[in-house]
Amino acid sequence: MSALRLxxxxxxxxxxxxxxEVVQAIRRETDDVxxxxxxxxxxxxxxxxxxxDISSLSILGFAEGIRAYGTVVKLADAAADAIVAFKPDAVVLVDSWGFMLRVAQRVRTRAPEIKLIKLIGPQVWATRPGRAKTLAQTVDYLLCMHDMEVPYYEPYGLPTTxxxxxxxxRNRPGDGQRFRTARGMAQDEKICLVLPGSRRSELxxxxxALLEAAKLVSGAVPGVRVIVSPSGNMAEAFDEAFPDVSGWAEVLPAPEERY
Known part of the structure; x- marks a missing residue:
């Protein structure tokens, strides 16, 4: 029996x-994938x-989405090409509604035998419930986060887990004492934490604006320590965009250090 291809x-x-995380979980169970x-x-x-490179798919806001439409379509075509060439048994499409929908539609047209699994559905419980029907017509299975999502898909017969x-x-207890001791901080020293985001558009x-606000806090609150923790995928881009921040704040080189 040949290995499953995902x-x-x-x-x-x-x-x-x-x-x-999905890949690691599957590999813990079997090496036949x-x-x-x-x-x-x-x-x-x-x-x-x-x-x-997927960084151009990190889109913030309606206007940016319009400007990026051509790029999204081009990359959806490229993704479908790669999928069809690999000939998988199934494709797992993670989050990113607009891009994944286009990829799924292209694969469905070109290789209908490939099973399409959506991991994390659109927030139909909050807005645009019509997307439930669209998704049911496009993929074979949905893995969603909340029980309250299931009734939106039941009328369309989409299997859902x-x-x-x-x-x-991923939640883990932090060690504030260790964090402060490693930086020579008093245990009661105030901290202003800045999380700049994981998208280039957010940077x-x-x-x-976040950094300017933190700088104002630093000047207004005696003894406060400003700590900036960029997302791992944006660490290098952050350093390039804001080379002077390390002069007045501590920039954590890895997200794990914030714990």
Whole structure:
């Protein structure tokens, strides 16, 4: 019997992390699965290297989405090409509604025998419930986070399994005393933590305001320590965009250090 072939597709940093966790979980159960995929540094860390850079798929806001439409379509075509060439038994499409929908539609048209699994559905319980029908017409199976999502898909016959919120499995107790001791801080020293985001657009449009606010806090609150913790996939881009921040704040080189 030949090995199962799975193709993982992640379009953003959060999806890349989740895709990597799925791969690791499957490998703990069996070594009889062959993987390929599209993603970022998280999937690359488990040996799955993307044929193209996914950073341009991290889109913030409606206007940016309009400007990026051509890129999204082009990359959806490239993703479908890679999937069809790999000939997987199934494709796991992680989050990123707009991009994944286009990829799924292309694969469904070109290779209908490939099973399509959506990991994390659109927030139909909050907005645009019509997306439930669209998804049911496009994929074969949904792995969603909440029980309340299931009734939206039942009328359309989409098989659904509730897996809970994957972020909860990553929760771990921090060690504030160790963190402060390692930095020569008093245990009661105030900290202002800045999380600049995991998208290039967030670094460009949101991070400057966050950093300016943190600088104001630093000047207004005596004894406060400003600590900036960029997302792992944006650490290098952050350093390039804000080279002077280390002069007035501490920049953590890896997200794990914030614990």
């Amino acid at each position: 193709f993982m597709v992640a379009g953003e940093a959060s999806g890349d992390l989740l895709a990597r 062959e993987f390929a995929g599209i993603g970022g540094q998280e999937l690359a860390s488990v040996g799955i290297h993307s044929p193209f 509730v897996i809970g919120n994957p972020a909860l499995s 460009a449009k949101v991070a400057p």
